[in-house]
Amino acid sequence: MPRTLTQSNIGGPPPTLPEFPPGGGGGDDRDRPDRGGSRAASITGIIVLMCASSMTFAAFVSAMVVRRGLNNDWHALGLPRILYWNTAILILSSIAIDTGRRLLRRGKRVAFNWFWTVGTLLGSGFLAGQVIAWKQLGERGFYMAGNPSSAFFYVLTWAHAAHVIGALGAVMYVEYCALRYQLGPSRRTMVDVSAIFWHFLDVLWLGIMGLFVFWA
Amino acid sequence: METPALKTKGRSRFFAGLASTDHRAVARLYFFLSLLAVVLGILLSLLMRFHLVFPQAQVGWFAKLWPIGAEGGVMTPELYLSILTLHGTIMVFFVLTLAPLNAFGNLVLPEQIGAKQMAFPRLNLLSFWIAAASFAILLASFMGADGGPLSGWTAYAPLSVVGAIAGPGEGLGQTLWFFSIAAFSVSSLLTAINIIATVIDLRGPGMTLMRMPLTCWNWFVTAILSLLAFPVLLAAGALILLDRLGGTSFFVPAGLLVGDQTIQHSGGSPLLWQHLFWFFGHPEVYIAILPGMGIVSHLIANFSRKPIFGYKAMVWASISIAFLGLLVWGHHMFISGLNPYSAIAFSLLTMTIGVPSALKTLNWIATAWGGSLRFTTAMLFALGFVSVFVTGGLSGLFLGQPQLDAYFHDTYFVVAHFHLVMGIAALFGVFAGTFYWFPLMFGRMLDERLGKLHFYLTFIGAYATFLPMHFAGFAGNPRRYSDFTTFDFLAPSMPLQRWITHSAFCLAAVQLIFLWNLFRSLRRGATAPANPWEATSLEWSESESPVVRGPYEYSLPGEARDFLMQNEESRGY
Numbered sequence: 108m109p110r111t112l113t114q115s116n117i118g119g120p121p122p123t124l125p126e127f128p129p130g131g132g133g134g135d136d137r138d139r140p141d142r143g144g145s146r147a148a149s150i151t152g153i154i155v156l157m158c159a160s161s162m163t164f165a166a167f168v169s170a171m172v173v174r175r176g177l178n179n180d181w182h183a184l185g186l187p188r189i190l191y192w193n194t195a196i197l198i199l200s201s202i203a204i205d206t207g208r209r210l211l212r213r214g215k216r217v218a219f220n221w222f223w224t225v226g227t228l229l230g231s232g233f234l235a236g237q238v239i240a241w242k243q244l245g246e247r248g249f250y251m252a253g254n255p256s257s258a259f260f261y262v263l264t265w266a267h268a269a270h271v272i273g274a275l276g277a278v279m280y281v282e283y284c285a286l287r288y289q290l291g292p293s294r295r296t297m298v299d300v301s302a303i304f305w306h307f308l309d310v311l312w313l314g315i316m317g318l319f320v321f322w323a
Numbered sequence: 324m325e326t327p328a329l330k331t332k333g334r335s336r337f338f339a340g341l342a343s344t345d346h347r348a349v350a351r352l353y354f355f356l357s358l359l360a361v362v363l364g365i366l367l368s369l370l371m372r373f374h375l376v377f378p379q380a381q382v383g384w385f386a387k388l389w390p391i392g393a394e395g396g397v398m399t400p401e402l403y404l405s406i407l408t409l410h411g412t413i414m415v416f417f418v419l420t421l422a423p424l425n426a427f428g429n430l431v432l433p434e435q436i437g438a439k440q441m442a443f444p445r446l447n448l449l450s451f452w453i454a455a456a457s458f459a460i461l462l463a464s465f466m467g468a469d470g471g472p473l474s475g476w477t478a479y480a481p482l483s484v485v486g487a488i489a490g491p492g493e494g495l496g497q498t499l500w501f502f503s504i505a506a507f508s509v510s511s512l513l514t515a516i517n518i519i520a521t522v523i524d525l526r527g528p529g530m531t532l533m534r535m536p537l538t539c540w541n542w543f544v545t546a547i548l549s550l551l552a553f554p555v556l557l558a559a560g561a562l563i564l565l566d567r568l569g570g571t572s573f574f575v576p577a578g579l580l581v582g583d584q585t586i587q588h589s590g591g592s593p594l595l596w597q598h599l600f601w602f603f604g605h606p607e608v609y610i611a612i613l614p615g616m617g618i619v620s621h622l623i624a625n626f627s628r629k630p631i632f633g634y635k636a637m638v639w640a641s642i643s644i645a646f647l648g649l650l651v652w653g654h655h656m657f658i659s660g661l662n663p664y665s666a667i668a669f670s671l672l673t674m675t676i677g678v679p680s681a682l683k684t685l686n687w688i689a690t691a692w693g694g695s696l697r698f699t700t701a702m703l704f705a706l707g708f709v710s711v712f713v714t715g716g717l718s719g720l721f722l723g724q725p726q727l728d729a730y731f732h733d734t735y736f737v738v739a740h741f742h743l744v745m746g747i748a749a750l751f752g753v754f755a756g757t758f759y760w761f762p763l764m765f766g767r768m769l770d771e772r773l774g775k776l777h778f779y780l781t782f783i784g785a786y787a788t789f790l791p792m793h794f795a796g797f798a799g800n801p802r803r804y805s806d807f808t809t810f811d812f813l814a815p816s817m818p819l820q821r822w823i824t825h826s827a828f829c830l831a832a833v834q835l836i837f838l839w840n841l842f843r844s845l846r847r848g849a850t851a852p853a854n855p856w857e858a859t860s861l862e863w864s865e866s867e868s869p870v871v872r873g874p875y876e877y878s879l880p881g882e883a884r885d886f887l888m889q890n891e892e893s894r895g896y
Contacts (some may be wrong), residue, residue, distance in 0.1 A: 148442035148524040155516045159554050166558035166602075173386055174573060178590035252570030254589065293729065 140151050144216045146296045153300045157307045160270060164311060167266065168318065171259045175323070184256045186319055187243040193236035194316055200229030201309045204278070211295070220285050227282050230275050230305070237268055256323050270308055277301040344444035350430030351764060352451050353421050356458065357753075360417035362838075363830050367410040372824040374398045376807040376817070389493065392470045403805035404473040405492050409465050411476030411735065412500070414746065415607065416507050417458055421428055422753045423614035424549070425454070425514055428542040430760055432518065434862035435536050437527020437870060437890075440519035450513040457506035464492075464499035472497040475803070477604065478504075480574035480596040481586070484566045488581050501564050508557040511549050518546035527861070529870035536860045536874040537637055541617025545610050550759045551649060552606035559599035566591070597659055601652035608745050609648040612712075613641060616683060617754025619705040620754055621874075623687050625858050626702035627694025628885055630875040632686045639772030640679035640686075647676045657725040658732045666725040673723035677716070684713055695878070695885075699856070700774030704755035707782050708748050714786075715744025718793060733803070736796025739789050747785045754778070754837070761844065762851030769848060773840040777833060791819050791826075859888050866890055 175181045207222030241261070249257035278301050284290045290298065338349035373380070378398075385393035392402030433441055441447045465471035470492035472485035478500070487494030522543045526535070527876045535543075562573045574596040576587035626629040631637060638885070653661055653669030661669075687709050696702070718740040721727045731737060754777075761769045800807065800816045807813040807820060854863040860874050868890040887893060 143441070145524060148520040151523045152443060152516050155519045155550060159512050159516065159550050162551055162554035163558045166555040167562075170558070170562060170573065170599060173595050173598070174590075174592065177592050177595075178577070180577075180590045198433060241557040251565065255572065258565070258571040258573070262562065266561070 139202075149296045149300050150303070153303055157304065160307070160311070163266065164263070164314070167259070167263055171263075171323070174255050174259070178255075180254065181256055181323075182254045183323065184244075184249060184260055184319060186248075187240045189236055189240050189243065190316065193233050193240065194312065196229050196236060197233045197309055197312055199312060200226045200233065201306050203229060204302050204305050208298055211290070211298060216288075216290075219290075223278075223282055223285055226305075227275070227278050230271065230278060234268060234271055235277070237264060237271075240264075261321065263318075265274075267308070267312055268313060270311070274301065274304050274308055278305060342446045342448070344440075344449065346429045346433050346441050346444065346810070347764065349441075349447050349451050350428075353429060354757075354764065356451075356455055357418050357422035357426055358414050358841075360421070360458065361750075364410055364413040364418060365834065367406050367413070369828060369831055370398075370406050371403065371410065372827045374403055374805060375807065376821045376824045378808055379834075381394040389470065398805070400805040401473055401491050402470060404475075404490075404803070405465065405471030405496070407803065408472050408475050408500070409461070412461060412504075415476050415611070416504070417454075418753075419611035419745065419749045420511065420607070421454060423618070423749055423756070424542060424545050424610065425450075426520075427538075427614065427618065427756045427760065428503075428514075428518055430764060431862050432539055432542050433521060433525065433685035434763075435539050435860050435874075436522065437530045437861050437867075438525035438526065440525075441517050442525055443517050446513050447517050450510045450517070453506055453510035453513070457503045459512060460499050460503035460506060464496045464503060464693050467492060467494070467496040467499070470496060477600055478563070478596075479600075480563065480566075480591075480593040481576070481579055481581075483561060483596075484575050484588075484619045485581055485586050486567060486585075487690075488584060498564070498567055501560050505557055505560040505564070508553040508560065511553045512557070514866045515546040515549035515553070518520045518542055519550065524545075527867075527870060529890070530861075531870075533635070533638070534873050536617075537620040537631065537634070537641075538614075538617040538860075540638050541620075541641050541745075544645045548606045548610050548613070548645045548648065552603045552610065555599055556603035559596065559603070562599075563596065572800075594656070594659060597656050598652070601655045602649075603803050605652040605655065606645070606896070608647050608741075611745050611749045612752075613645065615708060615749045615755075616641065618689065618752045618756045618759070619708045619861070620683075620690075622701050622705040622759055623690050623709075623716035624875045624877065625701060625856055626690045626697040626705070628697070628877045629690055629694040630873075630877060632689035632692075634873065634875065636682055637686055640682045640896055643679040644676060644683075647672060647679070650658070651676065654723055654728070657728045663725070665744075670723055670725055672722070677720060678814070680712075681718055684709060684716075698775075699754045699758070700769070700771055700778055701780075701856075702813055703775060703778040704751045704758065707778065708751040708755065710782075711743050711751060711785060712748040714790075715748060717738055719744060730799075731787060731796055733801050734796035735800045735802055736739050738802050739792035739796060742789045742792070743785070747789065754781075757841075759856065760862075761848075765845055765848070766851050767844055767848030768851050768855060769844045770840050773836055777836040777840065780833040780836070781830065784826060784833055787826035787832050788823055791823050794818055795823075857884070857886055861889055864888050864890055869891075 159242070177301050203222045204226035207219045207226060209217040210222060241264070244257065244260070249260070251258055251261045277297070281294075281298055284294060284297075340351060343349070381396035382393070383396055385398055386396040389398075389402055392399055392405070429441065429447065433439065437849055438705040450797045472478070472483070473490050473493045474493070474497065478497075482489050482493070483497055483501075485493070486497075522535075522539060540830075562571070565571045565574050566575060566817055570587075572588040572591040574593055575586060575590040575591045576593065579588065620637055622632055651669055652672045657666050657669075691706070718736065722731055722737060722740055758769050760769065795816050798816050800813060800820075807817060853865060856863070859876055861870070866888075870889045871892060872887060872889055874889055876889075878885045879887060879893075882893065
């Protein structure tokens, strides 16, 4: 990757995939022999990872459905208001991150930095908001070991937060590269993959919120 | 035919391989981890078999090893159960999952599809080290001052939840066991992601999905199955750890009394654990066996010098087995108080798996039928796989029916069934793969004479050990009991149990031939030629030409040789 940044190497669309041979896969990364990995493989990898995460949450939710039906000891959880703010913050962070990603494709590097930074800050804000929500629930007497509804709330939100922390690591690494002007075309995959996973966490969170607002 | 010696990457730098991201180096690490695990697993099984026929024997070194669990040298029932737990866990996770999928998948898959590496080499190495850490934690769970966990590899609640009050090893030991399994799940997920991305995106030019060797298809399908099953185990493990450590009540019912104490949990369900566990546990059976099926398909075609019979059917059979395998977890719970209507549904679906399984078996036989068979050790193990898979599979038809399962479920019939169909069959697949790909791993050949001796004795030993267990099961001999001598109704089955123990010791002793062969051949084995088995797939090819044909083009008329490699143009026509 050239170190000197010019308009031609800081912007533009992500690198195009090599022409697919008839019927085959992308083949080895021909420009990086023996390294493995390619843009297509990274995108597939993140999709597959999202499937794995979805299965984990599906298992939690199915356990929740069964557990609720087992006994009459289920007490609905009054959700702290801050969770609605957190939802808004997470969606806004997703919008900021995606706007940045689109701007980068058009070569608008400085604007990308701004939007990505806002997205990262909002993402961190979401985590801080979650901590406040857990604290508020604790103050109202809803602990992990209490009612099954609160137990499942903590399980699902902790699992989601663990995902957010992992994703924030990736988003912050992109941020680090961006601020050092090291985000050339060869690192676009990282931007796209982080953004895709960040959106996935949005959807996951909306699902969790929906579950607790309308059902649990 | 003079052929140049095979080049292996980093053969002389084994220890550097501990941190190498090269797929062959990672494969070797998995191979040796599994080897260590299987040796330990076998030794544990011998301890169990010894105890079953000599329950009152005083063994000096038992007392030294387990001052509490074997006070005075006599093994307590709790120690027996903890050995049973460790044996099952080691064999299912660290042998039957790691060796066929992770070791051989890493070794062969990228090369067979024409990729130079796995899609994420660093992630691949990380998966290995997480698996190794998981193994270390598992062993630590057994080293606890109060012994190892007692709840079997299925860790049924509430025994696995309520803590030290349930018995020695149920305190810290069981907690560590769950951490080990959680780590293993993460490792398996990372491996699955790697394999799926590699197959989808890194296939070389011309390698269409329908030109992939059946080995790759089966690793691919197995990885998808891992991807769907292990997250559920991970989730269930997280919930049960919260029950143990966080005071929640997911799996412990209200008002549970253990000993003379009430357990402070409310309203959970042990059945919920069984559902979650078996949603993982049944696919796990196929995670263990599907790679073996791929290896066997590949090898039978090679050593019969014939194209595989029904390639597409074999692919679809693997996919169907995996799909149906996700829907039949309830057949492990027929006697757990399952609704009889769901039992019927699970039973019907279970029977349906017999169709693709039978199809595979028939295709293996049809492939070998009329072929120019080469009875190498690898081929013998492949044929042995077909034999034990059919034998073990047939007893599955009995167990898949709720009425019969009600009787058989807690007997040795089940032990016989799963050891043959999943344990021995999968291990035969591993042995076949080891003999076949040893040259690829280490550049040398295993000794065929010792290999054949090992095969015949193992084949006889496996049947001699596990076939009689069916009869013990018919007689109502319960499994998981540590001592049959105190029950009058079991007295008639004791000679059978003694026979099984003797066979098991012989079977284990025979494995020393394999170990001798393995370690001797590492240094002194004959140097491997470039394509020792005259195979068609790309792992033996030194050319990087695009793939132009399917994987099983043997005995083509008009050709100079009886096979064409996948990337080789025809010269004959």
